[in-house]
Structure formats: structure tokens, C-alpha cells
Amino acid sequence: MKVLLIAASLMSAGVMASEPTPAELAKFKIVSAAQVAQMQENVQINGKVYTRKATPKMQALTQEIDLPKSVVIGEVVSSDDGFTSYQVTGEIIVKLKGNVDFTAFNQKNNLTIKQAYQEYYVLKAADKSNLLTLVNQLTTLENVESATIDLADLTITTH
Numbered sequence: 001m002k003v004l005l006i007a008a009s010l011m012s013a014g015v016m017a018s019e020p021t022p023a024e025l026a027k028f029k030i031v032s033a034a035q036v037a038q039m040q041e042n043v044q045i046n047g048k049v050y051t052r053k054a055t056p057k058m059q060a061l062t063q064e065i066d067l068p069k070s071v072v073i074g075e076v077v078s079s080d081d082g083f084t085s086y087q088v089t090g091e092i093i094v095k096l097k098g099n100v101d102f103t104a105f106n107q108k109n110n111l112t113i114k115q116a117y118q119e120y121y122v123l124k125a126a127d128k129s130n131l132l133t134l135v136n137q138l139t140t141l142e143n144v145e146s147a148t149i150d151l152a153d154l155t156i157t158t159h
Helices: 004-018 024-025 033-038 056-064 103-109 129-140
Strands: 040-045 048-052 076-080 083-096 110-119 119-125 142-151
Touching: 083 129, 103 110, 103 129, 119 129, 129 142
Parallel strands: none
Antiparallel strands: 040 048, 048 076, 076 083, 083 119, 083 142, 110 119
């Protein structure tokens, strides 16, 4: 066993010390830090900044004009440190400070009431609508104290 470990360490040292040829290096695509930054964009959800992978179309558009951000169901965002990922569930948690009739608002924005308990409501978006604008519209309604987008933590496993 010791001989095998010594032989493996001697062989790996030789491989590490070998200099790669230009042809071998040409096979790899080197991405600069500036390019990596362009592949991601920041989006603010519930007052916190998250990063997400920018599509090539969004990269081209955001370089020319400043578009408002959008967040849709199923999108994956990461914390600013990059260690925690979240998936947008499409649910909006609303806290009320009085009576609010969501019927007209829900019909106009294709939302359904998933759950209600005392002054809390969970509204579910049924399509790929922009959840950021829905939250902004909800917070302008009278007697709505707060509205937040629900994010499911993808790092938590239940197995």
C-alpha cells in the first residue's frame, strides 16, 4: 500500500510540473472577471439584493438602456455571497392592517388566494407575470401593511 501511494505521488508531481503546450491551452475558454460580472445581474427582492444569471438578450439590452427589473415564477436567484440559492415560488405574502377586497385586483392580475389567516394572505400568481410590479401595486393599496415575494431555499434538503 505504501509503495502504491509513493508511486502515485511521484507520478502526479510529474504531471503537475509538465508545461502545457499552446495547443492544449487553446482548448480552454478563459473568462475574465469582467465577463463573469456581465453574465450576472443584480435584482432587489424584498429589500435584499440577489444575483441571477443574465440571459444574452438581457445583457445586450441592459448595456444600451436601463430596463426595470422583473422576477417571474421559477426563476433562481442567489444570495450576494453566492452560497445560497432560492427559487421564486410565485407566492406573495400580504399583511393587512384593515379590510381589503382583493377580488378586483386578483382578477385583473391573474392571482388566486391560496391561504388566508387573520391579517395574512398568501396570493399565488398563475402565470409568468412580473412579481416585483405586483408587490409594488399591492403596497399602494389602502390597508396593505406589507407584501413580500416568497423564495424557496434550494440548499435545504429533506432527505
